[in-house]
Amino acid sequence: MSSAVQSLPIDIANLSKAYGAIKALDDVSLNIAAGEFLTLLGPSGSGKTTLLMALAGFARPDSGSIQFGTREVITTPPHKRGLGMVFQSYALFPFMTVAENVAYPLKVRKVSKSDQKTRAERALDTVQLGGYGDRRINQLSGGQRQRVALARAMVFEPKIILMDEPLSALDKKLREHMQIELKALHQKLDATVVYVTHDQREALTMSDRIAVVNHGRIEQIDTPERLYRQPHSFFVADFVGESVSLPVEVANDTAKLNGRVLKSDLPIAQGRGGHRLVIRPELLEVTTGAVPETANDLSGHVHDIIYQGDSVLVIVSHESAGQINVRVPANRAGQTGLPAKGERIGLALHPEDTIIVPEHVS
Amino acid sequence: MSTVAETNDGSDMLHNAGKLKSEKRRESLTFFGLSLPAILAILVVVFLPIFWLSSLSFYDAAGELSSKNYARIFESKLYRRTFVVTFQISVAVTLICVLLGYPLCYWLTRMPNKTANILMVFVLVPFWTSVLVRTYAWLVLLQRKGIINSSLMHFGVIDEPLQLAHNLTGSIIGMVHIMLPFLILPLYATMRSIDTDLVRAAVGLGSSPRGAFWRVFFPMSLPGLFAGVVLVFILSLGFYVTPALLGGGRVQMLAQRIESTITVYSNWGAASALGVVLLLLALVMIWLMNRVFGLDKLFMR
Numbered sequence: 001m002s003s004a005v006q007s008l009p010i011d012i013a014n015l016s017k018a019y020g021a022i023k024a025l026d027d028v029s030l031n032i033a034a035g036e037f038l039t040l041l042g043p044s045g046s047g048k049t050t051l052l053m054a055l056a057g058f059a060r061p062d063s064g065s066i067q068f069g070t071r072e073v074i075t076t077p078p079h080k081r082g083l084g085m086v087f088q089s090y091a092l093f094p095f096m097t098v099a100e101n102v103a104y105p106l107k108v109r110k111v112s113k114s115d116q117k118t119r120a121e122r123a124l125d126t127v128q129l130g131g132y133g134d135r136r137i138n139q140l141s142g143g144q145r146q147r148v149a150l151a152r153a154m155v156f157e158p159k160i161i162l163m164d165e166p167l168s169a170l171d172k173k174l175r176e177h178m179q180i181e182l183k184a185l186h187q188k189l190d191a192t193v194v195y196v197t198h199d200q201r202e203a204l205t206m207s208d209r210i211a212v213v214n215h216g217r218i219e220q221i222d223t224p225e226r227l228y229r230q231p232h233s234f235f236v237a238d239f240v241g242e243s244v245s246l247p248v249e250v251a252n253d254t255a256k257l258n259g260r261v262l263k264s265d266l267p268i269a270q271g272r273g274g275h276r277l278v279i280r281p282e283l284l285e286v287t288t289g290a291v292p293e294t295a296n297d298l299s300g301h302v303h304d305i306i307y308q309g310d311s312v313l314v315i316v317s318h319e320s321a322g323q324i325n326v327r328v329p330a331n332r333a334g335q336t337g338l339p340a341k342g343e344r345i346g347l348a349l350h351p352e353d354t355i356i357v358p359e360h361v362s
Numbered sequence: 363m364s365t366v367a368e369t370n371d372g373s374d375m376l377h378n379a380g381k382l383k384s385e386k387r388r389e390s391l392t393f394f395g396l397s398l399p400a401i402l403a404i405l406v407v408v409f410l411p412i413f414w415l416s417s418l419s420f421y422d423a424a425g426e427l428s429s430k431n432y433a434r435i436f437e438s439k440l441y442r443r444t445f446v447v448t449f450q451i452s453v454a455v456t457l458i459c460v461l462l463g464y465p466l467c468y469w470l471t472r473m474p475n476k477t478a479n480i481l482m483v484f485v486l487v488p489f490w491t492s493v494l495v496r497t498y499a500w501l502v503l504l505q506r507k508g509i510i511n512s513s514l515m516h517f518g519v520i521d522e523p524l525q526l527a528h529n530l531t532g533s534i535i536g537m538v539h540i541m542l543p544f545l546i547l548p549l550y551a552t553m554r555s556i557d558t559d560l561v562r563a564a565v566g567l568g569s570s571p572r573g574a575f576w577r578v579f580f581p582m583s584l585p586g587l588f589a590g591v592v593l594v595f596i597l598s599l600g601f602y603v604t605p606a607l608l609g610g611g612r613v614q615m616l617a618q619r620i621e622s623t624i625t626v627y628s629n630w631g632a633a634s635a636l637g638v639v640l641l642l643l644a645l646v647m648i649w650l651m652n653r654v655f656g657l658d659k660l661f662m663r
């Protein structure tokens with residue numbers, strides 16, 4: 001809808017903010033490319049929201065720099081930053097109609113009445129709410145309110161749009177639907193999007209890149225696939241995706257699990273504390289015969305089999321390493337040759353899937 | 363189906379429908395029974411006396427049915443003047459309360475919860491103190507040789523004591539003080555309930571902070587402001603104690619006129635007519651304000 005708009009890159013450098021003794025932002029530097037969909041992912045209290053609020057201008061950092069394009073905005077008040085914003089609570093004005101809500105950013109920019117009307121209608125069309133302009137906010141469902149909030153954030157064609165957990169109030173089904181829709185919408189708009197969420201699956205689904213935030217610092221910034229397959233730290237591995245982890249010993253770039261060398265194609269990142277082997281349940285291969293020489297052998301006995309609809313979770317007890325989870329498809333191929341409870345199960349962990357991470361980033 | 367029919371008394375065919383219906387009837391009867399004492403009390407203590415007192419206004423001194431009492435209200439210059447003064451004072455008190463109360467409430471809502479709660483105590487403690495006590499306190503402060511006048515004279519700000527009590531000024535100062543909590547409480551509750559994200563959203567979308575206040579915060583605070591204004595205005599219309607003490611007889615509001623009509627002239631009919639007119643006036647004011655403010659639209663969320 002807005003090919004004339006040129007999206008802007010965002011350059012964050014050495015941003016710090018402390019609330020008393022707690023460092024909400026600890027020397028954060030981050031470059032976001034023009035037109036990128038970047039997600040700030042982290043648990044609550046990690047500093048991701050503080051970072052977003054600093055971008056919006058609602059939280060004043062103690063030090064650092066934020067540039068939109070070549071413009072330094074660190075001291076610019078929020079209303080002069082020219083951002084589109086979507087809030088967790090939608091923050092729609094209850095005493096205005098849908099159309100009045102969407103036209104609000106245009107009204108404060110003194111756009112003519114007729115322009116306000118056509119542009120608000122067009123924005124509502126984009127979020128598939130054409131013809132809803134005269135409705136009142138209390139007549140809309142949660143999903144529709146979310147769309148109105150989106151339409152309002154993009155109606156004035158901002159170069160940067162910030163979203164603070166915009167889908168967290170929706171039920172699971174609607175949320176997954178809106179994720180796909182938002183991603184498609186981002187491809188239509190030429191805007192840089194910074195998106196905050198604590199839902200790793202949502203982040204993986206939507207983002208060009210994900211910045212994992214923990215204790216006011218960015219632990220890793222990568223594409224969804226690299227973040228999932230090559231996490232840099234135990235925190236990232238544990239937070240993103242399902243996993244079981246086992247302590248390993250690392251010496252001279254070789255990791256050993258209970259004295260046996262682990263074959264891994266992935267680099268072993270350095271850090272504080274010990275190292276852990278991270279096993280993704282769906283990356284383990286169930287072998288009918290012996291585990292091939294090229295793979296790591298994690299065979300054990302079936303402790304329990306849990307049917308979960310789309311897949312089956314097999315809980316395996318390993319002689320020395322303890323409990324390992326394996327996920328197999330619920331289709332016939334996945335079930336063929338699956339041992340029964342108590343029987344021995346062959347498990348192969350291939351070198352390209354053997355993830356070894358430090359407990360803490362240095 | 364045959365077993366179902368057998369277990370019932372035969373009046374209905376649906377499983378347990380009869381039992382469930384009587385259960386429902388019993389429940390609504392219980393609720394009615396529980397509210398009955400309150401309904402009776404209000405009927406006996408409020409509605410019957412009002413009805414009886416109002417009916418007095420339709421009889422003259424000789425006990426004959428007449429409209430003389432009402433005719434006099436509209437003919438007598440004195441009564442007309444009382445109505446005008448009452449109205450003027452109420453408007454002034456309401457306005458001053460809004461000017462003092464609105465910024466205070468706004469400031470309180472921007473405080474952290476804990477600080478705001480402590481500060482609210484300063485609003486509530488006077489609110490819980492007897493009106494009579496507070497009025498006499500103002501008399502001590504405002505009178506000719508009161509604390510305000512003597513300190514102003516001591517510091518040489520004035521040579522002659524200011525006439526602060528026993529006049530219109532005194533009445534209004536006292537009334538504003540008594541009425542202020544009635545404005546603050548509903549207004550503050552409304553302001554607290556306004557989602558701060560709304561103002562943030564307005565600013566984030568390009569409104570200046572001032573624009574966001576007038577376009578978003580102010581409209582959303584109107585229901586609370588309206589409730590406060592109606593409370594203060596209606597209470598002011600019938601206020602007696604403070605204007606009687608601080609007005610020093612020079613300011614005659616409606617309630618004082620009613621009192622003197624009874625105690626000095628023993629004219630219950632005339633006093634009752636004044637009361638009826640005051641009651642109607644209050645109701646008309648509520649209706650009018652509702653029309654002007656368009657309240658139904660504001661409350662629709």
